[in-house]
Structures are given as structure tokens and as C-alpha cells.
Amino acid sequence: MTNYSLAKITIFLIITIFSVSLSFSDNQSPNKVIGTHIFEGANGFAVFSETHLLWILNNKPSKNEPSDLLASLESEAVGGTYQFTGKNSMSLTISHAIDSDMIGQVWQYEIQWLENDRIRFWVLTPEGNRSQRTGVVTKIN
Numbered sequence: 069m070t071n072y073s074l075a076k077i078t079i080f081l082i083i084t085i086f087s088v089s090l091s092f093s094d095n096q097s098p099n100k101v102i103g104t105h106i107f108e109g110a111n112g113f114a115v116f117s118e119t120h121l122l123w124i125l126n127n128k129p130s131k132n133e134p135s136d137l138l139a140s141l142e143s144e145a146v147g148g149t150y151q152f153t154g155k156n157s158m159s160l161t162i163s164h165a166i167d168s169d170m171i172g173q174v175w176q177y178e179i180q181w182l183e184n185d186r187i188r189f190w191v192l193t194p195e196g197n198r199s200q201r202t203g204v205v206t207k208i209n
Contacts (some may be wrong), residue, residue: 101187105205108186112144114205121160122147146170156180158189 101116112125125144147164158177162170178198180188185207190198 101207103207103209105187105207108204108206110203116150119149119151120147121150122164 102118103116105114105116107113107125110125112123114121114123123144123146145164145166146162148160148162150158150160152158153176156179158179160175160177162173162175165171176192176196178190178192182188182204186204187207188204189202191201193199
């Protein structure tokens with residue numbers, strides 16, 4: 069089995085596990101995040117259950133070659149538990165990441181709720197300021 073096949077199987081299993089957990093979630097969550105979201109302007113997605121978050125993001129241009137897929141997974145694949153700490157704030161405790169130095173980190177986010185199931189987010193610095201790490205996601209289910 070090639071590395072490309074293993075990567076495809078891993079992605080399929082991750083999506084399946086999160087989809088099963090989502091099917092048991094209350095889709096009327098007041099936080100309106102449960103489901104699958106795509107990143108605007110980037111090749112990637114995020115999946116939220118009631119307590120867990122997974123994202124895979126490809127920041128690199130892709131030629132749809134196996135080596136590009138594997139390289140992108142190594143650059144941005146993160147999962148963990150999240151909780152809302154206020155109407156417009158969230159924290160994420162990272163429990164899974166390709167970069168093992170990220171495991172155990174707690175990231176704070178500022179969130180802006182936009183129209184049409186869209187959310188703008190900023191990762192906050194340790195001082196509580198907005199970092200350059202920002203984006204918009206759109207809920208697709």
C-alpha cells in the first residue's frame with residue numbers, strides 16, 4: 069500500500085468518525101458551529117462536533133499529485149476539544165497534530181458571526197491581541 073493510499077484512508081476514517089459523532093449532535097446548538105465548514109480562499113475544511121474540532125488546511129498550491137497531498141497534510145492537520153468562553157470567544161486545546169510541539173497547546177480565538185452561516189475567526193496572541201492567523205469559514209452542512 070502506498071503512502072498516498074494510507075493518507076486517503078486516514079482522511080476517510082477521520083471524516084467518518086466525526087460524521088458519526090455529528091449525527092448524534094443537536095443541530096440546534098446555540099453556538100451554530102456543529103457541522104462541516106469550508107475555508108474561504110483556502111483549500112481546506114473544519115468539522116465541529118459538540119465538543120471536538122478537526123481541521124485540515126492546504127496552504128500550498130496543489131497539482132493534485134500524491135506528494136502535494138501528503139505535504140499539505142503535514143502542514144495543517146489539527147484536532148482537539150473546544151469550548152466557547154463567551155459569545156464571541158472560543159478556546160481550543162490541541163490533542164492531535166502532525167507537529168507534536170502543538171499537542172497540549174491552548175489557542176484562544178475571537179469570533180465574529182457573519183450572515184449565511186459564515187464565521188470569521190482570529191487566533192489571539194498570548195497578550196489577547198488578534199494575530200495574523202485569521203480566516204473565514206462557511207458551514208456547508
